[in-house]
Amino acid sequence: MAEGAGEPLETGAVELSETVEAVEEAEAAVLLAPTPEPDGEAAAEPRGEEVELGFGPQHPAIHGVLRLRARVDGERIIDCRPILGHLHRGVEKVFERTPFADIVPQTDRLDFAAPATTNLAYVGAVERLQGIMAPPRARYLRTLFAELQRIASHLLWLAGHAADLGVMPPFFAALRERDRVLGLFDVYLRQYPGASGMRPGGLSHDLPAGWVEKCRELAGSFPGRLDECAGDLLGSRPWKKRTVGLGVLAAEVAVDLGVTGPALRASGVAWDLRRAMPYEAYGEVAFEVPVGRNGDAHDRCLVRVEEMRQAARIVVQCLDGLPEGPVLAEPPREGGGGSGESFQEVYHAVEGPKGEIGFYLVSEGAAAPYRCHVRAPSFANLQALPEICRGELVGDLVALIGSLDLSLGEADR
């Protein structure tokens, strides 16, 4: 990708970055003395002997099950190879026997940190296949839920990533805030993780009384509370020392590897499906697309934090502009398009918290899809892991994995 990459941004984008020099300067100013050479540096030098190092599949920093096989020389990672499949349950096979509407709750289990956005991608694909459209009120509410879900997913990432790097306060603060967001889903759906409310053609039911006020209160207070959560992390010197300049992913490489989402935007590519190919109500709300410049682990974090702020903005706008009317298209259709020998196919994708989450559906007119393939952002983003690990220290592996925000549930399917 040539255009726009690495250059100053166009309109509507916020730029975030930090340079190694700036961090070191700040460090020096605090210490008022040259930083002593840490003992680890000597060990980091290549010794000319390669050792194979296994990592996972059970490791607290992976937040799922993923195995890495790294080749290291001293403390330097020469190469690192992800071995996935530990969470493979064959859901695409199961989908081929499941009626279209019954697949919705199963999509919750793909990216379990963000069920609502996965639901949204799936019901969007089915609607495209069936040629139906959700009513305006449903489109606004689905946009709102997708953004609440983005906040919840990013907060879970923030909690885990901060704790992985030894910065504990954000862990508790971010999980507390996430709980408030999930509480809104709980009130609406009567189930805690906040999933399965979407239907092809709209939503299962309208909002309960008082929900809009609760949501407005949360969205209004969120930016301040986010400062409380993320401030400890973003202002922490150890965190900056560990992430600035770490795991740089060049824009061209990111695009070539199929990386999407915050990990792509951190590399300076202002590509966001919500902006580029608007769906639901995204064409009618104002928001900015934050991008980084350096493509390092630090930028990937900053982009996510800023995305939460923008998500809260979108939530408020959805509440302000919420149209009246039904939330489910009538009558909902059964099955897909196509018939007999003629197959109908669609691909529909949305911008999930981790990147482009898409569904490719092939239908022959039966009650269940003939084929349902999930384009999972984590599966693609995982391919960037060897790229960003090369040449880094073993001790930074945890920070590198965390900076990609992977969900193995959707990668392994």
Next chain:
Amino acid sequence: MSAPAVDPLLEALAGLGDAVESVRGAGDELTVRVRREAIAEVCAALKGEQGFTALVDLCGVDFPGREPRFEVVYHLLKPALVDPAAARRLRLKVAAGEGAPVPSVTSVWRAADACEREVWDLFGLRFEGHPELSRILLWEGFAGHPLRKDFPLEGTGTGASAAGTDGG
């Protein structure tokens, strides 16, 4: 009066001659059937000349009644950053069978690496020129390719005991 604007993409596809078998659909669902042997060259041309810099997705579909039996489906994306209206998607398809390996597109987009491994793993289709075509979601030694229509949903019951090698 100006002549109706000709879609430069359709023109470019027409220029590819017999490498393109058919063009169907429109907009985001534009679908192009490509001759199997020519898929890598067509992809390279679309990336280099038409700006399809991203391979979003690559997957397989099994049609047991057909000959060749399988389809490999490519979802390409042209991410136009300066002019969002120029962004577009394109779907390519090739027909493939067990005895008819598909040229790998890993040399065009590195994103194809894991995807082609997945199609090999779940459908048993070979990609010629892939740097290391090994299983990715299942383990080496697993018997069969589960997304084939004739693979039973409940499994074959033999896979786990066949796990002999170190996965990867």
